[in-house]
Amino acid sequence: xxEQKPVERFYTLIGIRIIKTEKPMNRxxxxxxxxxxxxxxxxWFFFETxxxxxxxxxxxxxxxxxxxxxxxxxxxxxxxxxxxxxxxSEDEEQ
Amino acid sequence: MVSNTPLxxxxxxIFMSLYFLSLIxxxxxxxxxxxxxxxxxFYLAGRRMSLFILFLTLYAxxxxxxxxxxxxxxxxxxxxRFLVSVSFMMAVIGAYLLYAPKLYRLSRKKKFITTGDYFTxxxxxxxxxxxxxxxxxxxxxxxxxxxxxxxxxxVESSTGGVIPFSWGVIAMSxxxxxxxxxxxxxxxxxTDAIQGVLLLLGCIFIFTVVExxxxxxxxxxTKIKEMHPEFWKPPDLEQKRLxxxxxxxxxxxxxxxxxxxxxxxxxxDEKTLARSFIIMVFMPLFTTLFMVIIGIVGAAQFPGLDxxxxxxxxxxxxxxxxxxxxxIGMLLVLFLCAAVAAIMSTVDSALLSISSFFTQDIYRxxxxxxxxxxxxxxxxxxxxxxxxxxxxxxxxxxxxxxxLVEIKLDLLSQAAPALFLGLHCKKLKSGAVLAGLxxxxxITVLIMTAHLIGNIFPAxxxxxxxxxxxxxxxxxxxGAVTIFQRKEKVDTSLTFxxxx
Numbered sequence: 001x002x003e004q005k006p007v008e009r010f011y012t013l014i015g016i017r018i019i020k021t022e023k024p025m026n027r028x029x030x031x032x033x034x035x036x037x038x039x040x041x042x043x044w045f046f047f048e049t050x051x052x053x054x055x056x057x058x059x060x061x062x063x064x065x066x067x068x069x070x071x072x073x074x075x076x077x078x079x080x081x082x083x084x085x086x087x088x089s090e091d092e093e094q
Numbered sequence: 095m096v097s098n099t100p101l102x103x104x105x106x107x108i109f110m111s112l113y114f115l116s117l118i119x120x121x122x123x124x125x126x127x128x129x130x131x132x133x134x135x136f137y138l139a140g141r142r143m144s145l146f147i148l149f150l151t152l153y154a155x156x157x158x159x160x161x162x163x164x165x166x167x168x169x170x171x172x173x174x175r176f177l178v179s180v181s182f183m184m185a186v187i188g189a190y191l192l193y194a195p196k197l198y199r200l201s202r203k204k205k206f207i208t209t210g211d212y213f214t215x216x217x218x219x220x221x222x223x224x225x226x227x228x229x230x231x232x233x234x235x236x237x238x239x240x241x242x243x244x245x246x247x248x249v250e251s252s253t254g255g256v257i258p259f260s261w262g263v264i265a266m267s268x269x270x271x272x273x274x275x276x277x278x279x280x281x282x283x284x285t286d287a288i289q290g291v292l293l294l295l296g297c298i299f300i301f302t303v304v305e306x307x308x309x310x311x312x313x314x315x316t317k318i319k320e321m322h323p324e325f326w327k328p329p330d331l332e333q334k335r336l337x338x339x340x341x342x343x344x345x346x347x348x349x350x351x352x353x354x355x356x357x358x359x360x361x362x363d364e365k366t367l368a369r370s371f372i373i374m375v376f377m378p379l380f381t382t383l384f385m386v387i388i389g390i391v392g393a394a395q396f397p398g399l400d401x402x403x404x405x406x407x408x409x410x411x412x413x414x415x416x417x418x419x420x421x422i423g424m425l426l427v428l429f430l431c432a433a434v435a436a437i438m439s440t441v442d443s444a445l446l447s448i449s450s451f452f453t454q455d456i457y458r459x460x461x462x463x464x465x466x467x468x469x470x471x472x473x474x475x476x477x478x479x480x481x482x483x484x485x486x487x488x489x490x491x492x493x494x495x496x497x498l499v500e501i502k503l504d505l506l507s508q509a510a511p512a513l514f515l516g517l518h519c520k521k522l523k524s525g526a527v528l529a530g531l532x533x534x535x536x537i538t539v540l541i542m543t544a545h546l547i548g549n550i551f552p553a554x555x556x557x558x559x560x561x562x563x564x565x566x567x568x569x570x571x572x573g574a575v576t577i578f579q580r581k582e583k584v585d586t587s588l589t590f591x592x593x594x
Contacts, residue, residue, distance in 0.1 A: 046328035056311030087195035
């Protein structure tokens with residue numbers, strides 16, 4: 001088994017496997033992914049008050065916290081895997 | 095009005111005084127560690143900040159006194175809806191993703207010191223640079239003012255009025271300006287490291303004790319449902335729009351604070367910066383979320399507090415707990431130290447940033463032949479002058495003026511298109527950005543003024559902040575002017591061809 005880096009170990013611990021694909025990621029896709037996951041933290045689809053509680057929270061608040069954690073993981077993963085892509089190449093700066 | 099009962103005993107006051115003394119010592123150590131008298135060494139710690147220091151200084155700077163005092167109070171009043179604060183504190187790191195990797199490389203290559211250096215390099219447009227600099231100085235100034243006022247009240251409350259508000263402000267300002275001018279960014283970052291640890295420990299310990307004493311959210315939720323049924327209701331459409339608007343304004347505003355950008359310049363290398371952001375993005379779960387939960391627990395345990403009292407909900411909870419658990423009084427000291435630490439780390443960073451702005455962007459162009467040592471000395475003088483002015487204003491500014499300070503984030507966010515688009519759109523011209531910036535500022539100020547003068551407009555038309563409307567107009571203007579410029583270019587070239 002190859003040696004894992006701290007970020008990879010963290011994601012493995014919470015059950016997420018980082019797959020290294022050959023297909024290069026587009027910078028715009030990463031920006032859209034990060035913004036969509038931020039928008040998903042708003043509890044858009046909750047309208048009715050329910051008695052159900054999850055870990056002492058109303059469903060919509062529980063949803064928001066869960067999506068906030070997902071957002072944090074998405075951002076951390078993008079920083080970890082795609083920093084070089086986000087920084088752009090030397091030619092691009094010229 | 096401050097109660098005459100001091101929040102801290104003699105032991106607590108001694109502990110706090112030792113903490114303040116340690117900050118001066120760190121300032122001296124920072125001075126001793128300097129490599130040379132250059133601006134880069136003074137304002138960016140020689141661009142050699144390690145992961146540990148960079149993370150803690152970013153953390154301590156991002157979380158101000160508002161986090162420790164204001165967030166629990168706001169959660170007390172708004173309930174679970176204030177969970178938006180957890181998302182928006184993460185959104186700040188998400189926004190760095192749009193510009194930090196590119197800006198870092200550029201800053202290394204072009205030796206940037208301030209945010210203004212980037213604008214000069216990218217646009218070379220004097221009015222654009224002047225307007226953005228004024229926005230940054232206004233935002234930093236109001237940030238310092240609000241935090242100085244908060245620290246004055248904390249000192250007054252902690253000592254039961256023995257040290258009055260104005261003396262508290264003066265003493266804290268003196269401590270900050272001394273260690274800041276001694277070692278510049280190095281001293282500020284090192285003190286931030288201590289302040290960051292205090293802030294994190296304060297949040298974790300207080301949250302743990304509150305959870306232990308009151309049984310956590312499980313038990314609290316039953317009470318909440320009975321006493322505050324409105325907390326249990328999901329936000330309606332307008333509140334969801336407001337939630338979205340808050341995310342947008344913070345996303346475009348807070349990451350643009352010049353002291354945050356200077357920390358990006360200060361990182362040792364790209365790996366260090368990326369790792370700091372990776373850790374930072376999870377911090378709202380241990381800081382903001384904890385304070386929101388404490389506020390909600392407070393609403394269940396001590397209902398009926400008015401706005402002013404609800405701001406003291408953490409203190410009320412801690413005082414109540416200390417009546418039940420012996421030896422918990424130390425937590426009160428930790429909380430007050432963490433609150434003061436959060437404020438100081440924000441003020442010192444903003445002060446350093448203002449000083450660098452004046453020196454690099456205003457003084458240096460006037461005196462281009464000045465040596466690095468002369469510029470650094472000028473920066474220190476500016477720090478003392480600015481701190482003196484801010485201290486005076488914090489003591490005398492009438493309450494009506496404070497309303498203007500509230501719009502700092504709305505105004506600051508108007509500079510976001512210039513930074514974000516400037517880095518990504520190579521063909522973007524400075525004229526379009528300037529037009530967008532002016533239009534955005536005008537709309538923001540117009541909405542705010544119309545609301546303040548005669549309620550012609552609601553403060554947040556259709557649930558969106560004035561700054562968000564400003565941003566919409568800002569981006570639209572940039573797009574429209576760019577299309578117009580391109581069309582004009584095509585028309586001109588066509589005319590040339592016909593003439594030839």
